[in-house]
Amino acid sequence: xxxxxxxxxxxxxxxxxxxxxxxxxxxxxxxxxxxxxxxxxxxxxxxxxxxxxxxxxxxxxxxxxxxxxxxxxxxxxxxxxxxxxxxxxxxxxxxxxxxxxxxxxxxxxxxxxxxxxxxxxxxxxxxxxxxxxxxxxxxxxxxxxxxxxxxxxxxxxxxxxxxxxxxxxxxxxxxxxxxxxxxxxxxxxxxxxxxxxxxxxxxxxxxxxx
Amino acid sequence: xxxxxxxxxxxxxxxxxxxxxxxxxxxxxxxxxxxxxxxxxxxxxxxxxxxxxxxxxxxxxxxxxxxxxxxxxxxxxxxxxxxxxxxxxxxxxxxxxxxxxxxxxxxxxxxxxxxxxxxxxxxxxxxxxxxxxxxxxxxxxxxxxxxxxxxxxxxxxxxxxxxxxxxxxxxxxxxxxxxxxxxxxxxxxxxxxxxxxxxxxxxxxxxxxxxxxxxxxxxxxxxxxxxxxxxxx
Numbered sequence: 001x002x003x004x005x006x007x008x009x010x011x012x013x014x015x016x017x018x019x020x021x022x023x024x025x026x027x028x029x030x031x032x033x034x035x036x037x038x039x040x041x042x043x044x045x046x047x048x049x050x051x052x053x054x055x056x057x058x059x060x061x062x063x064x065x066x067x068x069x070x071x072x073x074x075x076x077x078x079x080x081x082x083x084x085x086x087x088x089x090x091x092x093x094x095x096x097x098x099x100x101x102x103x104x105x106x107x108x109x110x111x112x113x114x115x116x117x118x119x120x121x122x123x124x125x126x127x128x129x130x131x132x133x134x135x136x137x138x139x140x141x142x143x144x145x146x147x148x149x150x151x152x153x154x155x156x157x158x159x160x161x162x163x164x165x166x167x168x169x170x171x172x173x174x175x176x177x178x179x180x181x182x183x184x185x186x187x188x189x190x191x192x193x194x195x196x197x198x199x200x201x202x203x204x205x206x207x208x209x210x
Numbered sequence: 211x212x213x214x215x216x217x218x219x220x221x222x223x224x225x226x227x228x229x230x231x232x233x234x235x236x237x238x239x240x241x242x243x244x245x246x247x248x249x250x251x252x253x254x255x256x257x258x259x260x261x262x263x264x265x266x267x268x269x270x271x272x273x274x275x276x277x278x279x280x281x282x283x284x285x286x287x288x289x290x291x292x293x294x295x296x297x298x299x300x301x302x303x304x305x306x307x308x309x310x311x312x313x314x315x316x317x318x319x320x321x322x323x324x325x326x327x328x329x330x331x332x333x334x335x336x337x338x339x340x341x342x343x344x345x346x347x348x349x350x351x352x353x354x355x356x357x358x359x360x361x362x363x364x365x366x367x368x369x370x371x372x373x374x375x376x377x378x379x380x381x382x383x384x385x386x387x388x389x390x391x392x393x394x395x396x397x398x399x400x401x402x403x404x405x406x407x408x409x410x411x412x413x414x415x416x417x418x419x420x421x422x423x424x425x426x427x428x429x430x431x432x433x434x435x436x437x438x439x440x441x442x443x
Binding site for chain 1: 219220223224226227228229230231234253256257258259260261262263264265266267268269270271272273274275276279280282283284286287288426430
């Protein structure tokens with residue numbers, strides 16, 4: 001009994017510390033964006049240094065071409081520099097906003113590619129989400145271990161069939177109809193699995209940064 | 211009474227991760243338009259699913275950004291070439307604190323002959339056995355680094371150091387130009403002694419600095435240095 005209470009206490013404390021860390025981190029990001037609005041170049045460099053490696057990971061995962069990924073990351077950050085007021089604090093965290101821009105650009109890019117089908121077939125054979133590409137250098141300068149842990153735990157907690165459709169959509173850039181076709185599932189099943197999975201993720205990670 | 215948002219929610223969830231087909235996108239727009247621009251629930255759902263989707267990116271391990279990418283991005287943003295030495299991951303504001311310290315930090319080179327660091331300072335060429343004592347304007351105690359110039363490996367040895375707050379460590383940084391690289395983290399014992407070793411290369415290192423950091427040893431300094439030592443060429 002005492003051991004259980006102690007574990008609960010430690011767990012609660014850990015969650016509290018993680019939350020405080022996330023809040024401080026988000027406050028710092030918002031300050032950077034405010035400074036970018038005033039034309040502060042150092043703030044832009046700071047935001048780039050903090051998030052470019054994560055943005056690059058996402059762009060490379062979705063686009064699967066390093067040079068295309070670099071262009072996507074550049075364009076996303078330039079959009080921040082040119083229009084920092086595009087960030088709306090009421091709609092979420094800076095990091096989610098930034099990664100959203102990277103993701104949209106990456107998805108748009110691959111949907112223009114003729115070779116999408118081949119990449120999809122390759123990606124469905126292997127390539128789990130959290131396995132790093134051995135050719136990639138892990139950028140040690142990112143201090144977001146709690147964020148990564150929380151997101152991975154939330155994904156791992158999903159039923160396999162929900163995680164599968166979400167990963168195919170988000171990390172492989174497939175549309176709902178493509179997934180339906182690839183997996184041989186009714187479109188309605190793909191939609192419902194996506195919704196159920198995203199609801200769970202929203203409960204785990206979707207509201208904590210606001 | 212709140213209107214039904216189940217259809218909108220499904221569309222928003224799928225759109226947030228890029229999976230919505232064009233015909234469903236059009237239907238979503240129509241549905242949301244029918245709720246009006248002031249629909250709080252629509253806005254809440256949209257914000258929360260976009261937040262969720264954006265954070266999914268952090269499931270991936272970060273990927274190092276090629277050196278030229280940051281410079282190109284800054285050039286395109288600021289409309290001019292970046293000065294040499296800029297580096298992504300170390301904002302200029304952070305690097306700024308180093309410049310005055312380079313001139314201030316006085317290096318005292320001793321030939322300790324192994325008294326402090328044992329094998330690190332034993333060898334046949336006395337001029338290769340270098341111990342630098344760090345300078346500090348704020349911290350009591352003595353901190354030194356021992357190494358062989360041009361070779362890999364550095365020891366950090368300290369005595370009489372003050373206790374650190376819980377969860378804090380001393381972190382040694384090796385600077386090549388303006389660029390810091392973490393060499394090691396160490397925690398002083400109860401009597402203020404500290405000892406650590408890193409096999410980091412000393413090639414090109416012009417300055418060593420020690421900061422107080424969190425125990426996860428960040429890979430870029432987050433605080434002002436408490437000890438510094440300039441490394442002779």
